[in-house]
Amino acid sequence: MSKIIKLTRDFDATPEEVYYALTNPFTISLWTGEEAEMSTDPNSEFSIMGGDIQGRNLQFEPNKLIQQEWYFEGEQEKSIVTIRLEPHKAGTRMFVEQTGVPEDAYENLLEGWKEAYLSSLKLFFED
Template sequence: MKEYKKYFTLGGSPEDIYNCLTNPVMIEIWTGEPAVMPKEPGGEFSMWDGAICGKIISYEPNKQIEQLWYFGEDETSLVTIKLHPHKKGTSVEVKQQSIPEDAYDNIAEGWDEDYFGALEELFEI
């Protein structure tokens, strides 16, 4: 199993970024796909037509999101997204643990290009 950790800087405030990561209407705007994102921890979420799905572990409004991503029937991966105020907007720390070896390159590329690439376009600095 592998781990992914990276920082991204986005031009929006932590409140704006948090809203884009937790509000299904906003998620649909930056992904172009319908999303399911529960308001309360314990609920299951889905993005990119089910390409990413899992369970919400916890929310700390405008600061942190913890999710459990599903890989197949028995494998899961813990994702932690932390938001920090930054002079240019928000520094986003992403950490994903227990990534299956054969999925790592695809996951890393997805974070860089699809997930934060789309958010960077929305919040250009």
């Protein structure tokens, strides 16, 4: 049985800046410190965090929404990541939802979201 991850984070940056940081391969490599392949074309493949995260881009709504399918080796169920961005106070509130998370990968993924993905992005905007 699969699980769902839901997280919310605030950033000291505009929705446009956060969206760009999540969709531009050069900027992704700046905040992750790893090589990135990314396009905003639906159905394009992507690879970030040096290939640790790979999948297919499903949908983009500039400055508001990113939806991706993340691949897990040997898993039949699709894991869908939806990132919503909303203006909030002087910055942006990001809502992350990942469905179809394999039960045995849940704790590692949750830690990865918090400790690698979101914390690195937050530090990027604090510099």
